[in-house]
Amino acid sequence: MLQGLSRAGLGTIENNEQFLELASRYQFQSVDLEAKDLINELGAERANERLKELGLSIGTIGLPVEWRASDAQFLQGISELPAAAAAASSLGCTRCCTYILPSTDYSAAHFMAIATKRLRICADILGAYGIKLGLEFVGPHHLRTQWKNPFIWTLDETIDWIDAIHEPNVGLLFDSYHWYTNELDISDILRLKAEQIVHVHINDAKDLPVDQVLDNDRLYPGEGVIDLAGFLKGLHEIGYQGPVTQEILTPATPNDSPENLAARSRKGFDKVFKAAGLL
Numbered sequence: 001m002l003q004g005l006s007r008a009g010l011g012t013i014e015n016n017e018q019f020l021e022l023a024s025r026y027q028f029q030s031v032d033l034e035a036k037d038l039i040n041e042l043g044a045e046r047a048n049e050r051l052k053e054l055g056l057s058i059g060t061i062g063l064p065v066e067w068r069a070s071d072a073q074f075l076q077g078i079s080e081l082p083a084a085a086a087a088a089s090s091l092g093c094t095r096c097c098t099y100i101l102p103s104t105d106y107s108a109a110h111f112m113a114i115a116t117k118r119l120r121i122c123a124d125i126l127g128a129y130g131i132k133l134g135l136e137f138v139g140p141h142h143l144r145t146q147w148k149n150p151f152i153w154t155l156d157e158t159i160d161w162i163d164a165i166h167e168p169n170v171g172l173l174f175d176s177y178h179w180y181t182n183e184l185d186i187s188d189i190l191r192l193k194a195e196q197i198v199h200v201h202i203n204d205a206k207d208l209p210v211d212q213v214l215d216n217d218r219l220y221p222g223e224g225v226i227d228l229a230g231f232l233k234g235l236h237e238i239g240y241q242g243p244v245t246q247e248i249l250t251p252a253t254p255n256d257s258p259e260n261l262a263a264r265s266r267k268g269f270d271k272v273f274k275a276a277g278l279l
Contacts, residue, residue, distance in 0.1 A: 047091055082129075100161075124167060127169045176231050180205055
């Protein structure tokens with residue numbers, strides 16, 4: 001597995017160069033960032049060179065398509081997706097991810113029909129560039145009632161939806177926080193196949209009743225109560241070899257320096273990977 005960083009949890013990052021240097025300095029192997037932005041800053045050739053110099057790969061890009069809202073917004077995003085996918089492919093990135101909110105103001109059945117069609121179109125475009133689409137189920141209880149109608153928040157529901165989308169390059173973005181807030185355990189990981197998982201997020205949770213855990217109040221790996229050693233062991237046992245990327249959502253931007261937060265992240269990764277017997 002590749003140990004990865006996103007900007008979430010690193011405080012105020014000035015630019016992609018600072019982000020890349022921090023990831024490399026603290027011995028991470030992948031970064032989640034927008035390939036198109038990096039190419040706009042450096043050019044495709046130099047961007048590839050810089051990633052190679054720093055020993056980094058791009059774990060995933062975000063899906064630049066608003067598939068949850070109006071047709072106009074969706075069509076605008078779709079018009080931008082080929083360029084984003086081409087940029088990612090040119091830098092060796094083979095993953096693109098998006099999240100599923102667990103409730104919606106739309107009629108759930110109507111939204112499901114529309115969203116299935118839209119995500120199938122996204123997957124078809126991404127597939128032409130050799131890119132997989134990862135769908136992230138979101139577990140925290142407070143978001144399940146944030147909007148009028150319940151939608152999807154469980155692993156099994158997400159797998160069923162992936163089957164309904166029926167594109168070979170669609171799979172899971174599997175997040176330890178949502179694994180925890182769904183009260184899943186290692187056995188739920190072991191019934192998966194590695195090829196079902198496109199990307200992985202890792203983070204930790206406060207010692208609160210599960211139904212009180214907030215989506216935007218996460219901890220760094222090894223600082224909370226999630227069985228991250230078990231989470232990693234499960235992924236290792238099924239043969240997952242892709243990125244495991246830190247994503248720490250917080251109520252406000254951390255005040256500490258990005259340098260200190262990257263060091264804190266490295267300490268957390270070392271702790272949980274060692275506990276899992278993977279270091």
